[in-house]
Amino acid sequence: MTITPQASGNGPRVTYGGVVYPAEEIARGAAYELFSAEEAPGFEWAPGSGAALPWRRFVHATEVTVVPPVAEPGDEAESPLLVPLHRERGWAYVQRLSQQPAAAGDPTLAAVRASAVVRRGTRMVKVLSARQLAGYVRGWLPHGFCHREHDVAHLRTPSATAVLRTDGADGPDGADVTYALRWRAADPADYDVPVGGAHRGLTALAPRDRLGGAVLGTGFVPSSAQLVPEFVTRDFADLPMPANATLLAYPADGVEVVLYSYQAEQRGWLRMAGPQWRHLLAAVPGLSPDQEYVPTGEAPRSTRLVDWRGVPCLVLREESGWLRLRLRRPGPDAVAETGAQCQERGVYETWAPASEITDDRVVDLPYAL
Structure with missing residues (x-):
């Protein structure tokens, strides 16, 4: 089981919006949870985070101006998303550009998209519905649309992760919790960028023929506020499930709970969450919270x-x-x-x-x- 640590005197202090806050790293420094003793714009009341610092907010590392080194020993840092900005073309301009299918070939947008690189070992994330979580526990393999954890680590609550869902629903499944699959990329060749060429047909599908957000053809998630690069498994094929992949839950308070860990030797999922977290599985159809692991089929060769x-x-x-x-x-x-x-x-x-x-x-x- 993994949860977001509470603010402590040993954690980093970061500058956000010109104010210094105590913080905790998330996803090896890809994002931060900021803590405040007083109410501030964008901060939410969360007394469970600590009596002295009851206000908190999740932000991406790129929104923090001063941070300590974020890479763990032996864990290579991911390449950040690089956005070329100047006075006339700020971040808001690039974000709006990413939402325009006609801008798929724009040089500025292409440069931003090219900076999102998948390497061997990159942590990938796919946000799941309760139905999809049940499917993965029973043997589904990684496939379809997904994201680098580095780019989405600041999206941790059910409302925030709604923009990443692929099942066509806008919110959590009757409970204030969302789920995700996280794994490490074995080879960059397993992933495509959904831009032009073979993916042009996706952009032309009518709303009645699709689930989830429209595929824009720019390589970015459809969103009014986020600039998130997206990937798709090559040919929409299933990928082998890597050892130590994890199935996660994110309740409303944004903590990360590891529900299951994939054990390659048994080809199944080992239960990790303790009794205090098993209520998070109540919305998952046909899954017993007390089940240790469910054997799955052979990985595709x-x-x-x-x-x-x-x-x-x-x-x-x-x-x-x-x-x-x-x-x-x-x-x-x-x-x-x-x-x-x-x-x-x-x-x-x-x-x-x-x-x-x-x-x-x-x-x-x-x-x-």
Whole structure:
């Protein structure tokens, strides 16, 4: 179990908005929790954080002007998001630009997006609904849209993480808690930036054919206030679940609770949360809070690619002469031709008769370790 530490005299002191606050690092310095003895703009009343400093606020590291070194020994710091600014084009201008599909090729926006780099070992995060959490405990693998933890570490409450959800819901599932999957990237080649080319079809899908926010084609999350780069697994394929991946919960007070940790030897999830946190699983359908781990299937060692009705797909499983397919290049024509249904933002799946499949091939994707 992991929770956000309370303010202490040994923690860093950071300058935010011209005021120095005691703080605690979050996600190895990607964000900070600030504490104040008095009410301040943007701070929330949280007496549980400490009687002397009952006001607190979460901010990204880029919003703090003076910080101590943030990288832990042996843990390489992530590359920050670099935004070229000047008097006429400030942060607000770049943020607005990121929300305009027509600006996908803008040089300034492209430079900002290129600064968000995934390397081997980068911590990736996917915000989940209760239904999705249940799916991952039962064997789902990382796929679809996701983000670098470094870019979203300041978004920790259910209301704040709503912008990152992929299931089409705007808020928590009947309880004031949100969930997330966190894992380390094994290879940068596993991730694509959803900009132009193969992802152009996603930007053209009608609202009735999608879940979650629209894909803008700029490489950034649709948001009125945030500038968050987004990634998608290459071809929307499943990735192997890395050892020590974690399933997390974030209650309304913003603490981080580790619910489960993935144990590669057992191919299952070891329960980490103590009894005081198991109520956070009440909204998860069909999951017992007392369950130690749920064995999952073998990690994929290869990817099976096929075409159906001229649409490139990958095979998820086969049952009685039928194949469960996921579209590799979703778009209006591909969705209409296959009748694929949107499972989450950007992820479209359908069933097809195995006898109608063409161009069936297996691609091995080994990691150079």
